[in-house]
Amino acid sequence: MEYFSIDTPSLKASFKEAVIKGIAPDKGLYYPDHIPSLDPSFFNQIESLSPVEIGLEVMRPFTQDILSKSDLKKVLETVLDFEFPVVPLSDSIGSLELFHGPTLAFKDVGARFMAQCLGLFSEKNQAPVTVLVATSGDTGGAVANGFLGVEGVEVVILYPSGKVSPIQEKQLTTLGQNIKALEVHGSFDDCQKMVKTAFLDPEITDYKQLTSANSINVARWLPQMLYYFLAYKTLKPSLDKSGKELVFSVPSGNFGNICAGMVAREMGLPVSHFIAATNANKVVPNFMKNGTYKAEKSVATISNAMDVGDPSNFVRILQMHENEHGILEKGFSAYSFSDPQTKKAMRAIEKEHHYTTDPHGAVGYLGLLEYQKNHPNTYGVFLETAHPVKFLEVVEETLGKTLTIPKKIVEVLSKQKQATKISDYQGLKRFLMQE
Numbered sequence: 001m002e003y004f005s006i007d008t009p010s011l012k013a014s015f016k017e018a019v020i021k022g023i024a025p026d027k028g029l030y031y032p033d034h035i036p037s038l039d040p041s042f043f044n045q046i047e048s049l050s051p052v053e054i055g056l057e058v059m060r061p062f063t064q065d066i067l068s069k070s071d072l073k074k075v076l077e078t079v080l081d082f083e084f085p086v087v088p089l090s091d092s093i094g095s096l097e098l099f100h101g102p103t104l105a106f107k108d109v110g111a112r113f114m115a116q117c118l119g120l121f122s123e124k125n126q127a128p129v130t131v132l133v134a135t136s137g138d139t140g141g142a143v144a145n146g147f148l149g150v151e152g153v154e155v156v157i158l159y160p161s162g163k164v165s166p167i168q169e170k171q172l173t174t175l176g177q178n179i180k181a182l183e184v185h186g187s188f189d190d191c192q193k194m195v196k197t198a199f200l201d202p203e204i205t206d207y208k209q210l211t212s213a214n215s216i217n218v219a220r221w222l223p224q225m226l227y228y229f230l231a232y233k234t235l236k237p238s239l240d241k242s243g244k245e246l247v248f249s250v251p252s253g254n255f256g257n258i259c260a261g262m263v264a265r266e267m268g269l270p271v272s273h274f275i276a277a278t279n280a281n282k283v284v285p286n287f288m289k290n291g292t293y294k295a296e297k298s299v300a301t302i303s304n305a306m307d308v309g310d311p312s313n314f315v316r317i318l319q320m321h322e323n324e325h326g327i328l329e330k331g332f333s334a335y336s337f338s339d340p341q342t343k344k345a346m347r348a349i350e351k352e353h354h355y356t357t358d359p360h361g362a363v364g365y366l367g368l369l370e371y372q373k374n375h376p377n378t379y380g381v382f383l384e385t386a387h388p389v390k391f392l393e394v395v396e397e398t399l400g401k402t403l404t405i406p407k408k409i410v411e412v413l414s415k416q417k418q419a420t421k422i423s424d425y426q427g428l429k430r431f432l433m434q435e
Ligand SMILES: *Cc1c(COP(=O)(O)O)cnc(C)c1O
Pocket: 105, 106, 107, 137, 138, 139, 215, 251, 252, 253, 254, 255, 256, 257, 258, 305, 306, 360, 385, 386
């Protein structure tokens, strides 16, 4: 399998080059040169397969030129060592909990997969790499944790000052070792722009081998497919019995997670519809309504990991659908919800289903309800992408109750924050050049 740049299809890369470069030399995102179909027998027997066996089947075609089967198996065993339960809320709705990993965020899977791959590559080349990553919240913690102590890899994380939750900030600023945090006076979009600029700055790239760990990196993006396969494995018996169609509603920011789910469908996973649920940052819902894509400045919301004004991965979704709005809309919808609607939903879910959601999951739930209004014969799964305690203040205030803080988090809260403040690109450059 080769990967090509969406902007210039003649620019090709192997899996390894795509992972190390992160982004193609023309700034385009890498995309697989084809999406393989899985054999129907795989889906028929999926219930009897372990998560690692499923992961091997799904990820093998995307990595096989570079990773041997036993390397991939080792990577998957490290990555998939926690649960991905689907908690049923009713006959037609379930919550796919993706927060049982080490940082309680769904990004743990992609971040760890990428860290393991880079660790393997640098072991073989003995050339150190610097992972440069911008985070609007959960990426930073997941990447920091996934890469902590990985030999030959240094991690530099940029985050917008005051715009990530206190727990998120602690998770990305307290690890030390090979993990450095930069606190940026600006928005997430500013952080992302600085990272993109650094990748194209020859003074930096001649000095350091930079790579990205944002969801644009294929090693972070593609393994997220596994959530959808694993959810299907869990739900298959009840879907077979009820005859309902499976739909997923994905709280979306940079659109990497949902795009991975849509790749899973291209590989044969029986999902009838994908719903992108966004907060007030509604570039994609607007696009689905009026056919024009217009990037905007991001606005701050209570679901801040989705405060993205120009979602990078949407071009991949377009690519998958021949850049045709008409083709895309057959299997994809997008809806936007305000903070007051999100809070109302959090209260309703608590009251009606005795289930606590974080603001991101609640946005996903709202997307599902909106779609199911006109599609009653569906079983809808919304993705609960973060543990409610990661958004402690807003969840406690909205629900009027106190949450129990898991031990993993209590430990991190007592640690000392270590971050370097920067306010512009020159600050980032100085930091990278002096190391
Ligand atoms: C990153 C994140 C999202 C958005 O995922 P994308 O792949 O960027 O669309 C949603 N919820 C939480 C909690 C996140 O951390």
